[in-house]
Amino acid sequence: MARGELRIYLGAAPGVGKTYAMLEEAHRRAGRGTDVVIALVETHGRRHTAAMIGDLEVIPRRELTYRGAAFAELDLDAVLARRPELAVVDELAHTNVPGSRNGKRWQDVQELLDAGISVLTTVNVQHLESLNDVVARITGVEQRETVPDHVVRAAGQVELVDMTPEALRRRMAHGNVYRPEKVDAALGNYFRTGNLTALRELALLWLADKVEQQLGQYRADHDIDATWETRERVAVALTGGPEGDTLIRRAARIAARTKGADLLAVHVTRSDGLAGADPAELARQRVLAESLGGTYHQVVGSDIPQALLDFARGVNATQIVLGASSRGRFAQIFAAGVGVTTIARSGSIDVHLVPHELAGRGRRRGPLPPALSRGRRIAGLVTALAGLPLLTVALRLAPDLPLIDDILLFLVAVVAVALIGGLWPALVAAVGGSLLLNWFFTPPVGRFTIAEGQNLLALAIFVTVAIAVSWVVDTAARTTRLAAQASADAQTLATVAGSVLRGERPLMALLDRMRETFALDAVTLLEKDTVVASVGQMACTTGTDADAEVRADGDLRLLLRGRILAASDRRIVEAFAAQAAVALHQERLAAEAATAKPLAEADRLRTALLAAVSHDLRTPLASAKASVASLRSTEVAFGEEDRAELLATADESLDRLDRLVANLLDMSRLQAGALGVTAIEVGAEEVVPRALDDLGPAGRTVAVRVAEDLPMLRADPGLLERILVNVIGNALRYSPADRPPMITGSSHGDLVELRVIDHGPGIPGDRRDDVFLPFQRLGDRDNHTGVGLGLALSRGLTEAMGGTLTPEETPGGGLTMILALPIGYRP
Numbered sequence: 001m002a003r004g005e006l007r008i009y010l011g012a013a014p015g016v017g018k019t020y021a022m023l024e025e026a027h028r029r030a031g032r033g034t035d036v037v038i039a040l041v042e043t044h045g046r047r048h049t050a051a052m053i054g055d056l057e058v059i060p061r062r063e064l065t066y067r068g069a070a071f072a073e074l075d076l077d078a079v080l081a082r083r084p085e086l087a088v089v090d091e092l093a094h095t096n097v098p099g100s101r102n103g104k105r106w107q108d109v110q111e112l113l114d115a116g117i118s119v120l121t122t123v124n125v126q127h128l129e130s131l132n133d134v135v136a137r138i139t140g141v142e143q144r145e146t147v148p149d150h151v152v153r154a155a156g157q158v159e160l161v162d163m164t165p166e167a168l169r170r171r172m173a174h175g176n177v178y179r180p181e182k183v184d185a186a187l188g189n190y191f192r193t194g195n196l197t198a199l200r201e202l203a204l205l206w207l208a209d210k211v212e213q214q215l216g217q218y219r220a221d222h223d224i225d226a227t228w229e230t231r232e233r234v235a236v237a238l239t240g241g242p243e244g245d246t247l248i249r250r251a252a253r254i255a256a257r258t259k260g261a262d263l264l265a266v267h268v269t270r271s272d273g274l275a276g277a278d279p280a281e282l283a284r285q286r287v288l289a290e291s292l293g294g295t296y297h298q299v300v301g302s303d304i305p306q307a308l309l310d311f312a313r314g315v316n317a318t319q320i321v322l323g324a325s326s327r328g329r330f331a332q333i334f335a336a337g338v339g340v341t342t343i344a345r346s347g348s349i350d351v352h353l354v355p356h357e358l359a360g361r362g363r364r365r366g367p368l369p370p371a372l373s374r375g376r377r378i379a380g381l382v383t384a385l386a387g388l389p390l391l392t393v394a395l396r397l398a399p400d401l402p403l404i405d406d407i408l409l410f411l412v413a414v415v416a417v418a419l420i421g422g423l424w425p426a427l428v429a430a431v432g433g434s435l436l437l438n439w440f441f442t443p444p445v446g447r448f449t450i451a452e453g454q455n456l457l458a459l460a461i462f463v464t465v466a467i468a469v470s471w472v473v474d475t476a477a478r479t480t481r482l483a484a485q486a487s488a489d490a491q492t493l494a495t496v497a498g499s500v501l502r503g504e505r506p507l508m509a510l511l512d513r514m515r516e517t518f519a520l521d522a523v524t525l526l527e528k529d530t531v532v533a534s535v536g537q538m539a540c541t542t543g544t545d546a547d548a549e550v551r552a553d554g555d556l557r558l559l560l561r562g563r564i565l566a567a568s569d570r571r572i573v574e575a576f577a578a579q580a581a582v583a584l585h586q587e588r589l590a591a592e593a594a595t596a597k598p599l600a601e602a603d604r605l606r607t608a609l610l611a612a613v614s615h616d617l618r619t620p621l622a623s624a625k626a627s628v629a630s631l632r633s634t635e636v637a638f639g640e641e642d643r644a645e646l647l648a649t650a651d652e653s654l655d656r657l658d659r660l661v662a663n664l665l666d667m668s669r670l671q672a673g674a675l676g677v678t679a680i681e682v683g684a685e686e687v688v689p690r691a692l693d694d695l696g697p698a699g700r701t702v703a704v705r706v707a708e709d710l711p712m713l714r715a716d717p718g719l720l721e722r723i724l725v726n727v728i729g730n731a732l733r734y735s736p737a738d739r740p741p742m743i744t745g746s747s748h749g750d751l752v753e754l755r756v757i758d759h760g761p762g763i764p765g766d767r768r769d770d771v772f773l774p775f776q777r778l779g780d781r782d783n784h785t786g787v788g789l790g791l792a793l794s795r796g797l798t799e800a801m802g803g804t805l806t807p808e809e810t811p812g813g814g815l816t817m818i819l820a821l822p823i824g825y826r827p
Contacts (some may be wrong), residue, residue: 004118006109006155008092010207011124012199013191016120016175017186019043019090019762023052025090025120030056035085039112040074042090046176056088064097064661067761068736071097076108079117086118093127093147098764106147114537123147125203138198139190153210160207165196232261235317236289237338240267243323243356244285245480248314250354252292252323263294264315268307270300283578284553287585305341312349319350380421384429387413405464406441414466418473426470434463507583511535514576518569520562525580528555532584536561551573553581577825621651627653677719677800681824684745684754691724698732706754713752715801720821723794723805727817728755730791732762734815751820753802759814768807 007019007025007380019041030036038058043050043489059082062075073096079087089112094105102108111117126135129146137143138195152158166807171177177184186276212231226462236251238244255261267282286296301307312320325337343351391413395406410433418426439446511523520535524546531541538561540546550573553608560575565573596608627650630636640648692699731741747752763771772795791805798805803821810816 001118004113004116005157006113006118007120007157007159008152008155009120009122009159010152010203011122011161011729012163013124013126013168014204015168015171016161016162018124019049020052021159021161022088022090022120022122023049023056026056026086027052029086032282035780037079037082037084037087037358039057039079039089040091041088043179045179048176060792064099066097066099069761073100073252074105074108076111079112080108080115083115084117086120087112089121092767093124093145093153095145106151123152124379128206131206133200134202134307139195139744141190143696153213158207158210160203162200162203163201165193168196169193174350225690231316232258232319232452233264233315233317234261234319234321235264235266235308235312236294236321237323238265238267238282238285239323240279240282240285241323242281242489244281245288246356247321247323247354248285248289248294250352252294254319254352255294256323263289263292264297264317265294266297266308266311268298268299268301268304268311270302270304279575279578281571281574281578283575283582285811287553287578305338305345307664308338308342309345309349309661317349319352320346321352324353376630377421377425380417380425382418382430383420383554384425387417388429388432388436392440396440397608401417403437403441406437410437411462411466411469417474418470422477423470423474426466428471430463430466433466435620437462456638470538507533507580507587508535509674510576510580514573515562516638517563518560518563518573520560522561524559524561525552525584526557526559532556548573550577552577556581556584620657624653624657639820677716679714679716679801681714682717682720683712684752686709687717687720688716688743691721691728694721694725695729695732699728701740702728703740703744704734704743710745711747711752712785713821714801714824715821719797719801723797723819724754724756726791726794727805727819731756731758731815731817734758736760748820750823752823754819754821756817756819757810757814758816759810759812760815762809762815763807765809771807772805 010020026038036056038053038056040055040059040061043053053408059078061072061073064071064073064076089105089109092106092109096103096105096108102111109121112119118431121529125131126139126143127146130149132143132146160785168177169187172183172187174192175183177183203479229614234251236247236257238247242304248656251265252263255263261425265285273466276286289296297311299307299311301310305734308320311317320342322339322342323453325339339351343353388410391409395401395409414426414429414433466664496661511525511533514520515523515536520536522534522539524534524539525532526539526541527712528540529538534540540559540561543549543557543559546561547563548560548570550558550570552558556571556577558580560573629644631638634683685708688704688706692702695702726744735741735758735760741758744755744757746755771791797804798821801821803819806818806820807816808816
């Protein structure tokens, strides 16, 4: 059975017309003869959207009951049984009511697709999992319903339903998105012009990445290697030399000329495993590239120009930046450099050769390390000095052999010396062997002269072959040793990276690992003359105290004490130093982020406060003002009953306003740490009745079961009363009329627990802590009963008195708030 096709209508915000566009497509498909059903469409009371359903077949929804409330969800089984060609399923990111087959609606859609049913659906950019935190930072609203990006990217078609922020705000002002009473709050908060502009850009960029992914897949499927200049991508080739900084900055300037251009730094590692680049320089250059908004890549290849071009074509790069060759003019006569070869093979990719200070000066190489150890070289020399005379004696005692056989046996001896001691002992053996062959075996014997020309040629060939074989053996040994050293260095760096990543303090973990790896007594990181971090004993404070000093970055220096570094170790230490600079930078960024977090939280609370009080302060004020204005009016004569009702309305509104302002002030004092708490011994039987009286007639319906012998508790009576009023008021608000809340009291060890029990709809277990967030009204079903500070303030006041306020599920359904406070006097 063929899998169904998924088409998603993506929008930047609610109200842009996703559902309307989806229904238009459904009508178009139905007009072409496709079997189309409406599995689920959310109109949100928008008449134009509801009218667009028209005569399309609608599958009835499935009714579910959760915690006493009725919900209508997608009837997945009914759609599967109906088996249409195309199903319309709105709001892909929706979370299903507990009791449904799947937790998320996108999982329902996957079942429809697996059954061969194509689906039209909608999603807003704020519901994409990868953008959830970004949207929260922009709008101040965290989206709890998300859909994994891979689900949306797997869709056959993703169509953007776009609208300018100004047009969407006009649509909202006309009442075409939300109900009139919600328009002002929405326009002043989530639907601000800046928010909508940012969300629109996120949607466009996400869709552009989706299109780029499809383009890459198309190019791969059709074996297209040519560069398609759909977006400027600048690749800069790094060798690990000091000219890399210049190249990166030049490439960044080139990329900056085109908005949205990508910067990619790439280093080609030799496939023979030899370390040719300075790891410390590469580490610093990687940091520089990433700080300029680029990315760093490393590829392996024996043909550096071809590996570079393969990478560029693989990422669809349009330009390559290379440094001018540092090889001397004489070297360039015999072989073209990387730059010239890259230009010749680049095809449609633009190549920039950037001059730098080292261009044309020739490569500066350090002394090559010996291929073999000193003991091996001495052994080879001894073998040459002792073995050749012994071979000469043996050949003189042997029956007469032709000269060519003597030469071959001496050549075997030279190869043996080369295998044992390397190049220089082999050269000694080659020269010594040629002299011995000339004196003892080449006519006229006993003189350094050669009578026949063919013997001269044979000896010349012997010397040449001997030297060539010696050089090959020495080179192979040196290559093997360098490869082993590079492998060990790589293993060391990998171990360091692992320990740093697993550590809570990467800088200290890095320095400690360095001290262990190189058997040092102390490692110190200095910034100018200030010790930033140090491990080990007797840390260095100045360069004169250290056995070795390595520059990390800028003003940072790494001081080592314990032993003098070998030249081969210094390269790895420089890489350590570069990573130490990066780790220090990351730790400082983390510290800055931690410092900024309280400020961001305060800003979030301020934004939420403005959003909440925009409606909740205005409502009681408007109600009180209307009542007072009516009483003062001379145009209408009110009876005593009407006047009493107006006065009661004004009194109730002003009481609500007083409670709201008091909660705001107390919350501000809590956050500032300025709330005064006077804890004394007080009985629950004293405070609970006062709290119920403050709740008015509704408080008289609450059942109280507090034992008379309940121990005294230690609390501030005024604050405890405020807590109980908030918690009991919340329970009254959600309790059924025939099952009012109940208060019980008990003691457990050193705590007294007061339980406020209700049998309302309750709260899902994973969202119970959310009710204690400031300005949070779970579900947002009641937008005129407060700003959502009551429970947040209650928990803060409880903790200020050394207690806890925790929610748990009421058996049989509902919510129980447990207020636990320290015990006072036990009678």
